[in-house]
Amino acid sequence: LGSGAPLTPAAPPEAPGGFRDYPADRRHAPLTAPVVAGLRATLGASSGRRDVFAKVGDSITVSGHFARCLTGDDVRWGDHAALAATRDFFARTPADDRGHDAFARATQAAAVGWRTHRVVLGLPTPLARELDAVRPAWAVVMLGTNDTYPDAMQAFHHDLRRVLAALQERRVVPLLSTLPPRLDRADRAAQTVEMNAVVRALAAELALPLMDLHGALAPLPHRGLARDGVHPEAFLADRYHPCWFDAAGSQGGMNQRNLLVLEALDRARRLVLGDEPPEPAPPPPAGDGSWASPRSLGPLPAALAGDVARGESRASRYACGRDESPGPEQVFRVEVATAGRVRARLFGGEGLTLRWLTGPAATDCTATARRRLDVVVRPGTHWLAVDSARDAPANPYLLTVVSL
CATH class of the missing domain: 2.60.120.380 (Jelly Rolls)
Structure with a gap:
């Protein structure tokens, strides 16, 4: 597990010149017919449980405000009541032998301060232990916030590719996320933009679902982050309410992450597991990469x-x-x-x-x-x-x- 072997893209290139990219202005990358076909092929060879997902990440994933509230009753749907069916679908099956569903389970594939390589370090790796424990068909993956050190970009690409390869070896479909902004230091803010470009390019190359947390947080006050300028903060009223998705609650950064992940799971349930038609492919950017047509x-x-x-x-x-x-x-x-x-x-x-x-x-x-x-x-x-x-x-x- 986690050998870092090259991944074979799940779907053939669609654009002139063989390029693969995802539009940068979408909350979720489109689940087109080739992408859906590739995901279904992966699941067809998988023994993973279709209503269970693993969580892979760092402190933003470890946070008690991430996902766990979807198991309880402190949920305000606002305009998103249709997502309740997906919440129920993924909450119906215990993910582990202690009775926790996938939302509530404390994952072994995330820890405070982890850089990306830690997920696939050791034998067995933390990722392998988590996949063995919960037997998922899906994995929500957000990594890189702690990789903002000098000259980190090539290592980040290599390590994230290793994580994705490890998931593919187990026939688990990654649901990738971009990183939240960084407001603590200008150099780390710039690195995060570049790292998100790497995430987007990898998702496009491998025809994987992609959710854009960075874009979702952009219009929020203080980018939806806590005072440290790093971690998304949940909406605070009398107490924290990270699963309020109404107009007020959606101003919380962690609320946006919870909503975004639930939307990604909903799209997977309806378009990949279900029979809803795939989304149309956006027109490719102009040009085929030649000198005459860059x-x-x-x-x-x-x-x-x-x-x-x-x-x-x-x-x-x-x-x-x-x-x-x-x-x-x-x-x-x-x-x-x-x-x-x-x-x-x-x-x-x-x-x-x-x-x-x-x-x-x-x-x-x-x-x-x-x-x-x-x-x-x-x-x-x-x-x-x-x-x-x-x-x-x-x-x-x-x-x-x-x-x-």
Whole structure:
């Protein structure tokens, strides 16, 4: 368990150029027909109980305000009364031998202060122990808040991929979540944006359900966080009410997380286990990744999964470097709204190079780097190439681009 073996995406690429990405403005990534088919295939090979989920995370998951209130009667549904059927579905089966359902169980796969790698550390791993104990079909996964240390991004990607691989080995479907904002330090706030791009890219690559907690908290006062600027806070009246989902209660950050998770479980129950039709696929961004038609990255932050082997070999030398890149490349158009710094980062792939360009030609290259490329830019249209050193049948990668 947790070998970190490469994962095989559950559904074929749908967009021109073979790109996979999820729209950044959705509370939940769409459960399209290919995604639903892949999830059903996973569950078809699973012995996990369809009405049980595991919880995987850190202190935000350990919190007594997360999920447990859904077992009790202190729930105000507001406009979300339709979710009661899903609450009842997942509350009907004891998840462990002490009679706790999945909402109330204290998970072994989360602890205060845990970085992502701790979930799959040791033999047996905490994740393996939890899966053995509850035999779930699903796992609610939110990891990374404690991984905000210098140069953490590649390790975070590697460790989160290991967690997802461990779940796939057990035929458990991850329900991934982005991280809440960080307000305690500016550098950690910036890292969290980049880490959420990694989460989004991985979810898109593997065709997994994704819920956007970061986006859900954005409009709330103080981003729905406690005074420490790190942990989501439950709605407080006479006491804490983390499962009030009416207009007042929904101003609590933990209330939003509880609602978001229940929505994700509801979508899984109705669209994957049930017979409701899949959601329509959004139109893919413009462009196929060629020089003639660069793939649009849309507003930043951007995240996608690509395969440079699906590109074309038109540029081997660039104005910004002496090295040759005779393999295929994929080209992106980046719209920058305000002057400042932009960071592009690659994960995975072999022999890849990032090239920043002021125009759609190799002669317009102004900066180059292997894994992380930081540039100072003016507002307007820019171009980014992911180039390769050789031809290969497949050379997949993840790309994130964020404003700093």
